[in-house]
Amino acid sequence: MSSYEEQLDTAEGVDYDAIADLLGDRVVRRETHLNAEGFVVRPDQVAESLTLLREEAGFDHLSMVTAQDYEDRYETIYHLTKYADRTHEVSVVVPTDPENPVSESAASVYKTANWHEREAYDLVGVEYDGHPDLRRILLPETWQGHPLSSDYDQDKPQIVQFDEHKNPLEDDHRGADSDTMFLNIGPHHPATHGVLHLKTVLDGEQVADVDPDIGYLHRCEEQMCQQGTYRHQIMPYPDRWDYASAGLLNEWAYARVAEDLNDIEVPEYAQIIRTMSAEFCRIAAHLLAVGTFALDIYGDFTAIFMYAMRDREKVQNILEDLTGQRMMFNYFRLGGVVWDLPEPREEWFENIRDFLDDLPGTLEEYHDLITTNEIFQTRVIGTGVLDPEDAKQFGTTGPVARASGIDYDIRRDDPYGYYDELDWNVVTEEGGDNYARFLVRMQEVEESAKIISQCVDLLEDWPEDERNIQSNVPRTLKPDPDTEVYRAVEGAKGELGIYIRSDGTDKPGRFKIRSPCFCNLSALNAMSKGEYVPDLVATLGSLDVILGEVDR
Amino acid sequence: MSNEPRDVIRGSTDAQTKTQEARMEGVDNRFNSKLREAFGSSPFILTKFDKFMNWVRGSSMFMLQFGIACCSIEMMHTYAVKHDLDRFGSGVPRASPRQADVMIVPGTIVTKFAPRMKRVYDQMPEPKFVVNMGSCAISGGPFQEGYNVIKGAEEVIPVDIHVPGCPPRPEALIYGVVKMQERIANGESSPVTVKPYELEQFSDLKQDELVDKLASQIDEDDLVMRYNWADSP
Structure with missing residues (x-):
């Protein structure tokens, strides 16, 4: 920790005046966002300012890049925070000219900015000077216009190219004397977990380069949320971001940011229900990751996959009793949850207890079958290594970061819900390889079970007349215009954040989603270069990306 | 051996019954079905190939x-x-x-x-x-x-x-x-109700502003799909 950094950290959090001093005359103006101060810098001093903040002030995590257009300017916001302390946040705001929206790229400072800025260019139309590879990322190359900018006309026809997949057997040597082969993996391929397209260049059987081509499931989630009203119309969409039954974790991301924006308190009883149900979702999501991982690694369709599905069914049954849905719960409401626990409560608690009692035995079974399996170990130990420095550079979070030894979990570092009242641990592993990521997920299932069990204890003893599931929330929410807030929760895959700018109406002016899978996937190239093709598949499996969340 | 069928077989239903019994006995009851009964008495059915x-x-x-x-x-x-x-x-x-x-x-x-x-x-x-x-x-x-x-x-x-x-x-x-x-x-098929978007060669598209604009980017032999949002249901 540099001396500057110590000086900047005060007991209350970040000393913003010291940061203003640090940035000096690069700062044009200061803004106040609900989560942090925003420093407006000139478009040609972005990299310098961010380097200072990273090197001197310790802001080593570029959480998200938001781009948006106002009537008189385009604006890019870099949301910075620290892996060591999530509550320290600062925003760097870069306004650009509406006629010629160009600002300096941050890709030289944070590697994760590469993809984020490509997305901003694709959807909003801001261009980044000095970006290594500025092209569209979610939409097809031939798309006309930038759909989230205000002058976009949705009814105009579009032409999309069908690049016929190159024949890998043909001579396709990139470069005159290199001996590489080009190989397409996906977008329809059993190992890509959905519709991901990997443009791979092979040298022999080793991966020389891999370029994930995403956007095959870009279904305009941000536009949908910008068209919905805060109170009810947005909540169903988060369920569909990370759809591996992690719905409630995603709903919480929206609930948290909207509650902060509108200053809504959530009753304690509802917080406990939220905490418990969200952890069930985490278990279901991790079990799916484990089941499909085994399927990827050694084609285990019969044992592990089926076991994982069997246990997911149990979790889904419990959640269905609670929410009435197996996957798309739509259970959270701003200010609480939609209804109380199912009656008869005792029977439902009994079901949960049965599940929790069986869980150690079940996990033992998994460990017997996979963890100690020689074939499995040969495939995953030492492959797909992500070292901590790279993990931070690519903005990875969740189990992926924790498996690289980064002790970062928003449930603990920036507490919400009921997590800080409960006794549980953040799981980390040092290896950074595929095995470590698998182990982290397995242990997190145990930790989630611990949390659930404590929540059940609390709920069982909760006095009947204090079961307050919702606070009073006005029917129409209209936050003050130009209030800006960025909040994140710990989703199943990592830091799931949302940025909202209100425009005085009952719908958000800008709604930007920070997807953990998007950032985790951007590290794939660094992780699999020089490895064999099967290791690439294993790495992709252990990253556990959900394409609905990558593409949004 | 003569090619003539033996007397015991011709003119008696004995053989048929025996075959049936042989097939029905000694097997697990679960496998006995109407179909098996029918097959047992005459191991052929007649139907159209389609x-x-x-x-x-x-x-x-x-x-x-x-x-x-x-x-x-x-x-x-x-x-x-x-x-x-x-x-x-x-x-x-x-x-x-x-x-x-x-x-x-x-x-x-x-x-x-x-x-x-x-x-x-x-x-x-x-x-x-x-x-x-x-x-x-x-x-x-x-x-x-x-x-x-x-x-x-x-x-x-x-x-x-x-x-x-x-x-x-x-x-x-x-x-x-x-x-x-x-x-x-049952041999039923479903009618196609919507005229689908097709993959077409870029050069086959009707010339308009958009096609002109993209002409420098897309090779004329390339397959493309054109979306006319205004006509969407």
Whole structure:
């Protein structure tokens, strides 16, 4: 920790005046966002300012890049925070000219900015000077216009190219004397977990380069949320971001940011229900990751996959009793949850207890079958290594970061819900390889079970007349215009954040989603270069990306 | 040995009865069915070859392992324990379209994916069938108003069965698949109601502003798909 950094950290959090001093005359103006101060810098001093903040002030995590257009300017916001302390946040705001929206790229400072800025260019139309590879990322190359900018006309026809997949057997040597082969993996391929397209260049059987081509499931989630009203119309969409039954974790991301924006308190009883149900979702999501991982690694369709599905069914049954849905719960409401626990409560608690009692035995079974399996170990130990420095550079979070030894979990570092009242641990592993990521997920299932069990204890003893599931929330929410807030929760895959700018109406002016899978996937190239093709598949499996969340 | 049938066989029903008994006795009762009884007395049935082929086709379907979005998670549950689609003779997911009979479309189709899906569909051998799973594949569902979302898979490929839901429960998908098998076995087919978007050569497109603009980017032999949003249902 540099001396500057110590000086900047005060007991209350970040000393913003010291940061203003640090940035000096690069700062044009200061803004106040609900989560942090925003420093407006000139478009040609972005990299310098961010380097200072990273090197001197310790802001080593570029959480998200938001781009948006106002009537008189385009604006890019870099949301910075620290892996060591999530509550320290600062925003760097870069306004650009509406006629010629160009600002300096941050890709030289944070590697994760590469993809984020490509997305901003694709959807909003801001261009980044000095970006290594500025092209569209979610939409097809031939798309006309930038759909989230205000002058976009949705009814105009579009032409999309069908690049016929190159024949890998043909001579396709990139470069005159290199001996590489080009190989397409996906977008329809059993190992890509959905519709991901990997443009791979092979040298022999080793991966020389891999370029994930995403956007095959870009279904305009941000536009949908910008068209919905805060109170009810947005909540169903988060369920569909990370759809591996992690719905409630995603709903919480929206609930948290909207509650902060509108200053809504959530009753304690509802917080406990939220905490418990969200952890069930985490278990279901991790079990799916484990089941499909085994399927990827050694084609285990019969044992592990089926076991994982069997246990997911149990979790889904419990959640269905609670929410009435197996996957798309739509259970959270701003200010609480939609209804109380199912009656008869005792029977439902009994079901949960049965599940929790069986869980150690079940996990033992998994460990017997996979963890100690020689074939499995040969495939995953030492492959797909992500070292901590790279993990931070690519903005990875969740189990992926924790498996690289980064002790970062928003449930603990920036507490919400009921997590800080409960006794549980953040799981980390040092290896950074595929095995470590698998182990982290397995242990997190145990930790989630611990949390659930404590929540059940609390709920069982909760006095009947204090079961307050919702606070009073006005029917129409209209936050003050130009209030800006960025909040994140710990989703199943990592830091799931949302940025909202209100425009005085009952719908958000800008709604930007920070997807953990998007950032985790951007590290794939660094992780699999020089490895064999099967290791690439294993790495992709252990990253556990959900394409609905990558593409949004 | 003479070619003449022996007397004991000619003119007596003894042999027939014996065959029947031999086939019915000593086996587990579970296997005795009307069909077995009928086969036992005369081991032949007469039917039209077409009808027989339809019945065979409907009784053994190979599904394309085709995951798109949320619905594919429920589709996996349909294949897995508890729901086990294989009970109905349609639970073998094939990774290659060239080995598949049925494509379940489990999710939202977006502009970038539609040409790929069309190609995967084209790669499946005839006869082929499509089950639309969930609202997105039917109409775009909750994302219908999105700038990038195709308003239903039927704009791209012909569809036999629509299973509504968001996502449909595994039971619903099973019902849909079994319903389709029934239709196949009965030799019924579904009409295509929407004129689908086709993959066309770029040079075949009608000249307009957009085509002129893209002419420098796209080779004229390249296949493209043109989306006319204004005509979308």
